[in-house]
Amino acid sequence: MPKIIALAGKGGVGKTTISALLIKYLSEKKMTPILAVDADANANLNELLGLELGITIGQIRKELKGEMQPNMTRDQYMEMKVHQALVEATGFDLMAMGQPDGPGCYCAANQHLAMTMDHLADNYQYIVVDNEAGMEHLSRMNLRDIDYLLVVSDPSARGIMTAKRIAELTGPLGIRIKKKCLIVNRVPEPASEELLAKIREAVDSTDLPLGGLLPASNELVAQEIAGKSYLDLADSVPVVKKAFAIFSEFLN
Ligand SMILES: Nc1ncnc2c1ncn2[C@@H]1O[C@H](COP(=O)(O)OP(=O)(O)O)[C@@H](O)[C@H]1O
Ligand SMILES: [Mg+2]
Secondary structure, eight states: OEEEEEEEEESSSSHHHHHHHHHHHHHHOOOOOOEEEEEOOSSSSHHHHHHHOOHHHHHEEEEEEEOTTTOOOHHHHHHHHHHHHHEOOOSEEEEOOOOOOOSOHHHHHHHHHHHHHHHHTTTOSSEEEEEEESOHHHTTTTTOOOEEEEEEESSSSHHHHHHHHHHHHTTTTOOOOEEEEEEEEEEOOOOOHHHHHHHHHHTTTTSSSSSEEEEEOOHHHHHHHTTOOOSSOOOSHHHHHHHHHHHHHHHH
């Protein structure tokens, strides 16, 4: 059974950035094979990993609503298409969920998707899901048991309270979380004692254990501007080092 790691948090806090660093970590530690799922409609995890996207799961579901090739069942068709959607890299595969459902009934398509995902999941040791703020894709993919939830926040008290509320969205979706933690991202370096105290106070008022703080990093910005993969960042870069320490502690 693969371990499922999901990222959550409001837009722009660093979920995709941390997903890319996590995939780097798991690959380098040989905790492979990994399935990376980009569950943001506006897929961009591939860019941070230096990959081109294939067709998205959203496109497949749309096709599944229409006419079928007569010599194939819907399950076979879905299975074939999902394999086309997988982008293969060293140690991991990447898949993008794409656009949400348009008008019409997707129940059957989603049922086939859930079954195909169950089969597919068996091929991996870890599944990393980079979510958008709402986490509906998780239930759509039939991922109801999350081993690790990483909730990402900006370094403000209000941001941390928002992270707490987003973590609570999993309840109504029927998703069970085994272990969760908060990562406070883009903390200015050096951080004032005042800011650190504010962060600690806000974290203490939530039921989210603190995974750690990640610094604002010029190296990440430069890498993104240059269009280079985060996988090529040196492990000695401070934000990479700190992220790896957090992952190592949290995933043990
Ligand atoms: N620790 C960091 N230091 C500097 N820039 C960061 C950091 N984390 C994220 N960013 C930048 O912030 C922006 C939003 O990050 P992103 O990971 O796309 O957020 P999300 O996926 O939550 O919407 C990106 O331009 C990213 O490069
Ligand atoms: Mg993102």
